[in-house]
Amino acid sequence: MSNPILELKDASIYQGENLILSDVNIEINKGDFVYLIGKTGTGKSSFMKTLYGDLPLTKGEGHIVEFDLKTLREKEIPFLRRKLGVVFQDFKLLTDRTINDNLLFVLKATGWKDKKAMAARVEEVLTKVDMKTKGFKFPHALSGGEQQRVAIARALLNNPELILADEPTGNLDPQTSIEVMEVLQDINKNGNTILMATHDYALLLKYPSKTLKCEDSAIFEVVQRKG
Numbered sequence: 001m002s003n004p005i006l007e008l009k010d011a012s013i014y015q016g017e018n019l020i021l022s023d024v025n026i027e028i029n030k031g032d033f034v035y036l037i038g039k040t041g042t043g044k045s046s047f048m049k050t051l052y053g054d055l056p057l058t059k060g061e062g063h064i065v066e067f068d069l070k071t072l073r074e075k076e077i078p079f080l081r082r083k084l085g086v087v088f089q090d091f092k093l094l095t096d097r098t099i100n101d102n103l104l105f106v107l108k109a110t111g112w113k114d115k116k117a118m119a120a121r122v123e124e125v126l127t128k129v130d131m132k133t134k135g136f137k138f139p140h141a142l143s144g145g146e147q148q149r150v151a152i153a154r155a156l157l158n159n160p161e162l163i164l165a166d167e168p169t170g171n172l173d174p175q176t177s178i179e180v181m182e183v184l185q186d187i188n189k190n191g192n193t194i195l196m197a198t199h200d201y202a203l204l205l206k207y208p209s210k211t212l213k214c215e216d217s218a219i220f221e222v223v224q225r226k227g
């Protein structure tokens with residue numbers, strides 16, 4: 001009955017010739033908040049990259065937000081990414097322009113034309129991450145946590161069906177990590193589906209949720225122990 005937002009069946013994840021993960025069988029449904037954990041080098045980023053079309057899926061089946069990863073063509077990738085919101089560890093904001101202009105840049109690049117609607121959308125997403133009053137600032141004038149909140153706002157611009165967050169708190173101190181996590185939790189409660197790769201076990205304990213683990217070239221669901 002459920003129609004998964006992400007489904008991989010017997011998929012293999014490669015970096016070039018190197019097999020990173022095999023027999024991947026994963027399903028993520030609308031509204032889920034799913035963690036992806038695993039030691040460094042076990043393939044979390046490679047997995048994420050396959051999902052947003054940065055690495056090709058050559059073996060097995062993969063469907064994400066109505067795109068077939070196996071047959072995905074280069075020219076479809078921008079359209080796939082419009083349905084995904086991707087958040088990175090290092091924020092990836094454009095340093096030569098203000099927060100508002102960073103967000104307007106994305107709207108322009110994704111086909112928005114109406115200036116009023118664009119300004120309203122920028123204000124709306126900045127409000128969601130509690131950054132409405134900081135739109136005039138340049139990225140360097142913001143703290144790491146604030147920059148990451150802006151990056152989350154940017155990911156929300158086109159109402160993504162799935163947010164992929166690759167170590168979004170990796171560069172942040174524990175308190176700021178919690179603040180960013182609260183934003184992600186709020187967004188999830190409002191209906192957004194989120195897959196988040198993380199090393200941060202403190203967050204897993206504080207905000208328990210479905211957890212996938214990369215280990216020994218495999219991904220499997222782990223059940224969190226209580227207490």
Ligand SMILES: Nc1ncnc2c1ncn2[C@@H]1O[C@H](COP(=O)(O)OP(=O)(O)OP(=O)(O)O)[C@@H](O)[C@H]1O
Nearest residue numbers: 015016018020038039040041042043044045046047
């Ligand atoms: N561009 C690349 N070309 C070839 N191999 C790569 C490339 N990037 C990563 N790898 C290899 O793929 C494997 C998985 O790396 P990946 O970055 O996906 O792991 P990770 O779990 O995300 O690690 P981390 O937590 O450190 O980000 C590693 O063995 C790594 O050396």
